[in-house]
Amino acid sequence: MNVDMGESMSGLRFGRSVHLTVTLEPGYVIDDANALVDWLIRTGWSVNHDKINGGVMMTIRDAEGVPVARDYWRTAMNRFGLPDSATSEFKKANYEKSGIVGARAQELEKLIGPWPADIPEFTDVLIVTG
Numbered sequence: 461m462n463v464d465m466g467e468s469m470s471g472l473r474f475g476r477s478v479h480l481t482v483t484l485e486p487g488y489v490i491d492d493a494n495a496l497v498d499w500l501i502r503t504g505w506s507v508n509h510d511k512i513n514g515g516v517m518m519t520i521r522d523a524e525g526v527p528v529a530r531d532y533w534r535t536a537m538n539r540f541g542l543p544d545s546a547t548s549e550f551k552k553a554n555y556e557k558s559g560i561v562g563a564r565a566q567e568l569e570k571l572i573g574p575w576p577a578d579i580p581e582f583t584d585v586l587i588v589t590g
Contacts, residue, residue: 474513475513475514476510476511476512476513476514477512477514477515477516477517477562478504478505478507478512478515478516478517479504479516479517479518479519479560479562480500480503480504480516480517480518480519481518481519481520481521482496482500482518482519482520482521482587483520483521483522483523483525484520484521484522484523484587485523486523487523487589487590488523488587488588488589488590489587489588489589489590490520490528490586490587491585491586491587491588491590492585492586495583495585495586496520496586496587497518497533497537498580499580499582499583499586500516500518500520501516501518501542501563501568501571501572502572502577502578502579502580503579503580504516504517504518505568505572505575505576505577506576506577506578506579506580507576508575508576511575512565512568512575512576513565514564514565515562515563515564515565515567515568516562516563516565516568517560517561517562518560518561518562519558519559519560519561520559521559526559527558527559528559533561537561537563541571542563542567542571
């Protein structure tokens with residue numbers, strides 16, 4: 461598994477976001493989608509280099525680089541308490557091609573608490589050999 465984090469600024473408005481990209485190695489599968497989304501969101505919200513005021517974006521790709529199924533995200537994000545793609549608060553940038561989903565900083569502050577959050581521990585049950 462590879463996890464890449466980056467920061468970006470958007471448009472004329474200063475905004476700092478964190479983007480986590482997970483690429484599954486061949487032979488690995490997601491075992492607990494809800495726990496993995498929880499871990500990704502908390503990991504992104506714990507990046508403490510500069511204050512995040514844009515949000516946390518996430519992408520999970522299979523070993524061939526194809527984004528995981530959209531239904532996977534909808535279920536996991538809703539379970540975490542974030543809105544699905546039908547609501548304007550849910551950030552989605554051409555999901556079918558990019559696989560990017562995310563949550564705004566205001567949503568994360570309500571759900572997790574003030575930035576930066578504690579760094580979550582990665583457990584062996586999130587991604588397993590399949």
